Amino acid sequence: MYYPYLRGKQFELLALRDFADYYGETKLIIPIIEPVKNSFNSMKLAIRKMHEKGIHFNLILNPQCGDVQNELDLILDSLGPDLADQACWTPAFIINNNYNDLLNIIKTKGYDKIMVLCKDGIQSDDMDFDKFIKHPFVETVLINPSHNSLRRKLSRLGIRNVVRLDDNFTPLQRNSDYVNIPEELFSDAYEYYTEEGYTGISDYTILPSTFIDGGRLPYAIAIHMTYEKTEDQIFVRHFVSDTNDDDSNIQGKFGEAAAKAVSFFKEKGLSNQAINELTALYEEGRYPGLGIIKKISIKNHIELMFRILQAN
Numbered sequence: 001m002y003y004p005y006l007r008g009k010q011f012e013l014l015a016l017r018d019f020a021d022y023y024g025e026t027k028l029i030i031p032i033i034e035p036v037k038n039s040f041n042s043m044k045l046a047i048r049k050m051h052e053k054g055i056h057f058n059l060i061l062n063p064q065c066g067d068v069q070n071e072l073d074l075i076l077d078s079l080g081p082d083l084a085d086q087a088c089w090t091p092a093f094i095i096n097n098n099y100n101d102l103l104n105i106i107k108t109k110g111y112d113k114i115m116v117l118c119k120d121g122i123q124s125d126d127m128d129f130d131k132f133i134k135h136p137f138v139e140t141v142l143i144n145p146s147h148n149s150l151r152r153k154l155s156r157l158g159i160r161n162v163v164r165l166d167d168n169f170t171p172l173q174r175n176s177d178y179v180n181i182p183e184e185l186f187s188d189a190y191e192y193y194t195e196e197g198y199t200g201i202s203d204y205t206i207l208p209s210t211f212i213d214g215g216r217l218p219y220a221i222a223i224h225m226t227y228e229k230t231e232d233q234i235f236v237r238h239f240v241s242d243t244n245d246d247d248s249n250i251q252g253k254f255g256e257a258a259a260k261a262v263s264f265f266k267e268k269g270l271s272n273q274a275i276n277e278l279t280a281l282y283e284e285g286r287y288p289g290l291g292i293i294k295k296i297s298i299k300n301h302i303e304l305m306f307r308i309l310q311a312n
Contacts, residue, residue, distance in 0.1 A: 001028055002190075002305040003058070003142070003163055003202035006298070007066065007211060008035040011291040013046035015298040016057075019306075022273050024053025028309045029302060032058045032092060032115070032142070032202065036066025036211065040078040047082045047089075058092040058115045058140075059083070061105070065211035072105060090115050090139065095122070099132040106137055113139040119165070122150050133159060142202060145189075155197070163200040164193055169236065171208040175222035178238035186226050186236040190308055205301045206236060207294075220244035221253040223261050223278070223293055226301045227270060228308060237264060251287035258282035272307070274300035 006012040016031055023029070031050070035043060050057055061072045068074055076083065083089060092115035093102050106114060116138055122129050133141065134157055143150055145164040154162055168186050172178060193201045206224045221241040229235040239261040241253035262279050265271065274296045281288050 001030055001163075001200040002302075002309055003030050003032050003165075003200055004298075004302050004305070005032045005034070005165065005202050005204050006207075008033050008037055008043050009213075010042045011295040012207075012298060013042045014291075015295045015302065016046050016055075017049040018273065018295070018299050019302050020049045020053040020055050023303070023306055024055060026055065026306065029306055030056050030058065030200075032060065032117075034060040034063045034065070035068050035075055036063060036213070038067040038071075038074070040075075044079065044082050047079065051082075051085065051088050056088060056090070058090045060092045060094060060117070062093050062098070062102075064094050064096070066213065076109075086111075092117060094119060095129070095132075096120065097128075099128045103132070103135075111137060113137055115140040115142060117142045117165075118147070118150060119144065122147070122153070130157060133157060140200075145196075151197075160197075161199050162197070163202050164189065164196070164198045165202040167209040168203045169206050169208055169224070171210075175218050175220035175240060176244045178222050178224075179220075179240050179244075181238055183229075183235045183237040186234045188233045190234070190305070190312075191232040206297045217247040217250065218290075219247055221250065221257045221293070223257045224297050225261060225265075225275075226304050227265075227268065228304065234304065234308075237261075239264070254287045254293070255282065255285065272300065272303040274303055 006016065019029070061075060062070050090113060091111050094117045114137055116133065118141060140161045140163060141154060141159055142163045142165050145166065166187060166189055170184065187203065189201050206226060223239040224236055225239065226234050226236045239257045241256040243249065243253060243256065258278060259282060262282050265275050278296050
């Protein structure tokens with residue numbers, strides 16, 4: 001199974017809504033959403049769409065970035081009825097030596113299954129972690145695969161439902177810096193994660209793991225699209241505009257970058273809903289805004305992972 005890790009921002013959530021519209025009822029894609037905005041309208045719409053289309057999701061109730069850090073009550077109160085059916089979603093918690101607090105929350109809210117995210121290293125002699133992780137309500141544990149000692153610890157403790165979270169996208173300071181990097185290896189973990197004992201894989205799609213809110217108008221437009229270059233490797237292709245000396249004519253810059261992307265996927269004979277949306281925008285000469293470009297890139301990656309897992 002694939003667990004795309006997304007922040008609860010408008011266009012990340014819109015990508016999930018679009019995906020759910022076309023690929024509902026799948027058990028292969030289980031999003032992880034970390035709320036970061038204190039406005040929950042986009043979140044409500046995404047949850048309702050996933051519920052309608054039968055896509056289960058994990059919602060982090062103690063987010064560690066953005067406007068609602070550790071604001072569990074605000075999140076639950078704001079989403080209210082949209083979380084009433086606990087069969088549709090799983091509460092998720094980021095562990096950072098907060099075991100007693102989490103136990104109180106789980107007991108008070110009556111959660112019988114949760115996901116635990118170990119994004120930072122856990123000390124090998126942390127007995128409180130051992131005690132917490134063995135509780136029967138811990139359904140899934142998500143870890144960074146570089147934490148080998150934690151992986152061994154979980155194995156010793158008999159924890160079998162473990163998902164690996166990879167940080168695959170390499171962010172550069174400026175979009176124009178991608179001009180000299182047409183593509184790079186993104187991931188091959190989907191080919192061997194089960195052999196390593198994992199039950200699922202996760203990543204931040206084509207976004208950096210570090211939370212970034214806002215930004216200025218770019219000098220260059222870069223469209224980041226993943227594709228399966230070989231049978232066992234996903235690459236990310238960077239399609240960058242040509243006229244990158246200032247921040248004028250953003251629509252023209254989008255046309256330059258989109259032309260390269262559309263030509264590339266046409267030559268490769270590759271198509272999905274995200275690629276089709278990008279192609280339509282290019283052919284109509286419409287600039288959709290930076291948010292929609294990001295949404296298309298995210299949706300393309302989730303669609304790609306769905307197709308790969310479906311074929312395996």
